[in-house]
Amino acid sequence: MNIRLVHEFRFEAAHRLPRVPPGHKCERLHGHSFRAEIAIRGPVREETGWVVDFADLEAAWAPLHAQLDHNYLNEIPGLENPTSEILSRWIWDRLSPALPGLCRVTVYETCEARCEYEGD
Ligand SMILES: Nc1nc2c(c(=O)[nH]1)N=C([C@H](O)[C@H](O)COP(=O)(O)OP(=O)(O)OP(=O)(O)O)CN2
Numbered sequence: 001m002n003i004r005l006v007h008e009f010r011f012e013a014a015h016r017l018p019r020v021p022p023g024h025k026c027e028r029l030h031g032h033s034f035r036a037e038i039a040i041r042g043p044v045r046e047e048t049g050w051v052v053d054f055a056d057l058e059a060a061w062a063p064l065h066a067q068l069d070h071n072y073l074n075e076i077p078g079l080e081n082p083t084s085e086i087l088s089r090w091i092w093d094r095l096s097p098a099l100p101g102l103c104r105v106t107v108y109e110t111c112e113a114r115c116e117y118e119g120d
């Protein structure tokens with residue numbers, strides 16, 4: 001039986017988007033309560049009854065939280081232009097070595113808008 005396991009993480013951060021057209025509101029410094037959903041796909045293990053311990057996802061996320069939370073994203077290497085698209089790939093690149101079966105990273109900047117990255 002294959003299952004998709006999803007864990008949500010939250011962080012508060014400031015950013016600005018330096019490449020938007022002149023006059024765009026997102027050129028100005030502002031902040032979001034970001035949400036990141038991490039999805040893992042894999043078989044449910046006979047011995048444990050789970051795909052992976054949620055605690056393993058939390059452990060993999062912890063160093064990213066330390067980098068992102070209450071920080072200015074534009075100052076983080078790789079996030080000089082911190083759109084949701086670039087942030088989702090940035091998260092993927094850092095989680096995928098530790099999380100076999102990682103199949104989707106979803107970043108919500110707001111309640112209405114999200115970006116889904118599946119690693120291509
Ligand atoms: N494709 C993308 N478009 C936008 C991104 C992005 O990362 N990728 N980011 C932004 C801004 O960061 C902005 O803060 C979010 O904008 P918006 O969705 O307009 O959010 P608001 O809460 O300000 O929406 P209102 O409906 O205007 O209240 C913009 N676009």
Ligand SMILES: [Zn+2]
Nearest residue numbers: 026030032109
């Ligand atoms: Zn924004």
